[in-house]
Amino acid sequence: MALTRRQFLTLMGGSAGAAVLFQACGLPEKELLIDSPPSMPEDLVSGIDNWYATTSQQAGRSEGIVVRVMEGRAKKVEGNPDYPLNLGGHSALSEAALQGLYHPDRISSPLVRTGPRGSGEYREISWEDAIGRLSSQLNELETANESNRAVFVTNPQGGHLGLVLNRFVDAVGARHLAYEVLENNILRNALEEVFGSDSIPEFDIDNADFILSFGADFLSTWISPTRYARGYGEFRQGHEHRGKLIHVDSRFSLTAANADQWVHVNPGTEGLLAMSIMQVLSSSHPDPVFQSLDSEGILDSYSPSNVAGEIGVSEETIKRIAEEFSHSKHPIALGGGSAGAHTNGSQNLKAIYSLNRVVSNVGEKGGIILNPKSPIDDIGAAEPANNFSEFHTLAEEMKSGNVSVLMVRDADIYYGMTDTADMKAALNNVPLIVSFGGINDDITSIADLILPQHHFLEDWGTDVPVAGPGYQMIGFQQPVVRPFFEHRGRNLGTKGFADILMTTAQVMGKDLGLEGQTFQEVIKNGAKKLYELNRGQVVSNTFEGFWNGVLQRGGWWDVEAKESAVPDVRSLRGVDSPEFGGGSQQEFYIQPFVSTLGDGHYSSLPWLQAMPDPISTATWQTWVEINHKVAEEKGLSEGDVLEIRPANGRVIKALAMPNPAVPPDILGIPIGQGHRDGGRYSAGRGANIMSVLDLKMDSELNSLAWAATKANITISGEWMRVPKFENTVPEFPRDEHHSIIEITSGEHH
C-alpha cells in the first residue's frame, strides 16, 4: 500500500519537476488482445493523464484533492491520500468543483451594467477599464476623506489570500466584513472560552470509544465532514471495541440516523442537558469547571429532576448518558449546528464543550486535540465572520446612504440575510456594487461592475485550516489547469482574486508591502519561510526542491508540531431557556438544515442539485420534513405545497415530505434554494428558508439564532411531484433471513 501511494504521488506534481510517465513505444500489449473480454466495452487507447495535488477550501472546509488532467482539461477529483485531514476520501462538494470550473454560465470577462439594476444587461469591458473604474471610485472617496464609505464583504479568508485582502482594505481605507450565512462565530467563541483558542480543535473520533454529539451534523455537513467520516469508519470498525455514538438533536439528521441512539430534545435545550449531565457528575468528578458553579449553587438547579421535563427526556436517560460518558475510556462531547443557533446558543455550546473538561480528555488520545498556531507569523487561519447584527447595522447604513461602494466576493448577503433585516432594499441604496463573482450568484446578479475571479482550480492559494489536524499544517493550492477563458486574451477572461486586488492597489499607487509582484510570487516567497523552518514532511536541500515537494504533496505539515499547553478553564455560567420568534399560536419550530447545497453557495452545481438528500432522497427542490402522523391528521401528502408562515408575516412555499422520524412539532427545511440567479441550474427553483426567519439573536454574541423561529403552515391546494430518488427502482425486498442489519446485544464485539 505504501509503495502504491508513492507511485501515485509521483504523478501528482505540479511543475516542471513532475514525473510524467510515457508509454513504451507502440501499443501496450494488452491493447492488442482483442479477445480480452473486459476491454471490449471500453476498447479505447486512452491518452496520458496526470494527477495534480491542490487544496479545496470550498465551504470553509479544508480538503486535499488530486485532480486528473488530460489534454489540459480537468476530468476527475479525488482525495489526496496524504493530506492530513481527509487522507484520500473526498466530498461530493470537491467532486462537483469540476462543474464550477466548466459551468456553462461562468462569467468570461469583466462586465459593466448597461440596463437597470438586476436586468442582467451588461457590456464586456477590458480588465484595464474595469480596474480603472474601481480604483477611480476608491480614489475619489479617499480624496473626499470618505474611504470608510467603501465596504468590502468577503467570506472568512485565511492563508495568503487573507493577507493580501487585509493589506488591500487597510491600504484603501475600506471597511472589511467577513460573512457566513450560518456563522461559526458562536462555536468559535465558545471554544475560545472553554479551551482558550478559537480555532476548532481536532476531534480524535478515530480513537474515541464514545461520542456524545449535540446538534452538530458532523457526518454530513458540519465543519469538516470528510475528516469526521474518516474517523467514524475507524470508530465503528477500526478497533477491537466498536465505538458508541449518542446524538442529541431536535431533528433527525444524518448523524442522528447513524447514531446508536438518537436522543430527541426540545429545540434549544441541548445546553440544559449538558448542564444536567454535569450536575449528575459533579459529586464523582470534582473538577474546576464545577467550582464556580457549585459555590454559587447554580449547578443544582440543573438536576435531572429540575430540567428533564423542559428538555423532553426522562431523568433516567440523563443519568444513563452521564454514566456512559464518564465511564468510557475515550469520550468526546461536541456540539454545534442548531444547538448553537438559538437565543441561548453560546451558553449551550459552552456547556456542551465543558463536558470535555469534566472527563479531562483535552490533549488525550481519542479526545480533543487543540490546534497550534500557524507556523508562519503573518499567515493564519480565517478569523471568525462578523456577527449578523453587524450586517444588520450595515443594512441600516446603506439605507441612510452611508455606503458608497460595496465590494463583494463569495459572500452573498443578498441571498443569505433574512428579509426581516431588509438587506435587499438596503442594497438598492448603494450607488456602486462591485462583485468579484465568477458566476452570477444573487449579489453578483445585481452588481454594477463585475470583475470575475478565477475558479480555485485555476488559481494559487494557501490554506491554514480553521479545523486543523492537531498539528501545524498549510495546504497549498495550485492551478491544475490553465484558465478556461485564457483564449479570450489578456484583457478579457478571468483573473485570480488576489491578483485583481494587487493590480488595483498598484493602479492606485498603494504599496501593499507584499513580497512579490504576483500572487504566485507572494506564495512562493511565503513558502521560503516554511523552508527555513527546516522541519516538516517535505525535506530538501534546495528551496526549489522543497517548493516542488510541497506542491506535489498538496501542502506542508509537521506532525510533531503540536499544541502542548492546555489552558485554564474559564468560568462557565448557567444556561438559560431558549426564546423563540412566535409563540404558542405557532404550531411548529422551523429547523433549517444544510443538505447538499451548502449554505446555498453551491446551488449552481448540477451534481449537488441531483445528489439525493440522504434522509429524504429529495433533489432539486425545497421540501419540508413533517411528521407522517401530523401530516395524516392534516390530510397532507407528499408533494402538497405548504405555505410556511412565521409570525413576522413573511411566507415561503415548499413541498410536504412526511417521514416517520420527524418530531411532531418540527418542520425540517433545507437551506440552499430560492435563488434569484446562480445560473441555469439554480435560478428560481425552490424557496429560501433563511429569508423568512425572525430577527432573533444569540443573547451573548448577536449572531442570528437561525433555529429560533416558529411558524404555522397552511395548505395552498397546489401539488407538485417531489423530485426524489426513492421509488426510482422498485423497492428492494428485504430478505428476512439475510437482513442487512444484525441486531446484537451490547456485549457482541
Place this chain on the structure above:
Amino acid sequence: MADSNKWGMVVDIDRCTGCQGCVVACQAENNIPINLEEHFNQRRAIQWIRIERYWEGEYPNVKARFIPIMCQHCGNAPCEPVCPVYATYHNDEGMNVQVYNRCIGTRFCANGCPYHIRFFNFWEPEWPESLKNQLNPDVTVRSRGIMEKCSFCVQRIQRSTREAERDGVDLEDGDRGLNPACVNACATNSIIFGNFNDPNSEVSIIKEKEMKEGGRGYGLLENLGTDPNVIYLKKVDESVEVGHGH
C-alpha cells in the same frame, strides 16, 4: 498476485453513513448524464451506485438504515442469458460486462436483474458544451436506447493493468488507480475492492474472516443463487431503547 483475476467488492454497512459521496463520484467518473429534475420526476434518474434508505420504526423510536447497492457482478447472473444479442456477458475476470454497441435495448436484462441496478437511456444524453470538457475520455458516452450499469470502473482496471504490464510490475492490491471511483471517494472506507483470487488481497482476507459462521458477511439476496461478487458486512446495532420522556 494470482494468475487470473476475480474482481470483487466488500461493502461494510457498519461504516457507511449514507452520505452519497460515492454516488456523485460515480457520476463524475462514468459520464453519467446529469439527472435533471424531470428525470427524477419520471423516475428515470440514473445512478450506477445508489444508497437505499430504509425506515425502521417511527418517532421517537426510529432508525434509518443505509445500504449502497451497485451491480453485484453475479457469478450466475440472471441478466445474462436473457440477452438475445450477448450484449451482457460474464468475462473471465469475474465481471458482468455490458457491451454498449451490441445492445439493442430490449431491456430484458433489466427485468432479469433482481437488484434493479440496470438503467436504460430513455434520452440522448446532453451536456452544455463547456461541461463536456469534464467527460472522461476513457468511458463511452451511452446513447439513447442503450442499457447501462456499474462496470466496476473497468476503464481503471484496464488502464492500471496496462500500466503495470508496461512497467513490468504487479498490480497492487488497493492501488488507487485500480480502485473504482466510489472506493476512493468513500471517506469512511466502507467499500473495498480487490481480487478474490489473490488470497492475500484485503477482500479475500475479509471474506475468509467474515463469511464464516458468526461473521458479519453475507451476499445480497444470495438465496436466489446469483452468486454475487460483492460481499456485504452487516451493520451492528446495540439496540438500546431511545430515550424520550413525552
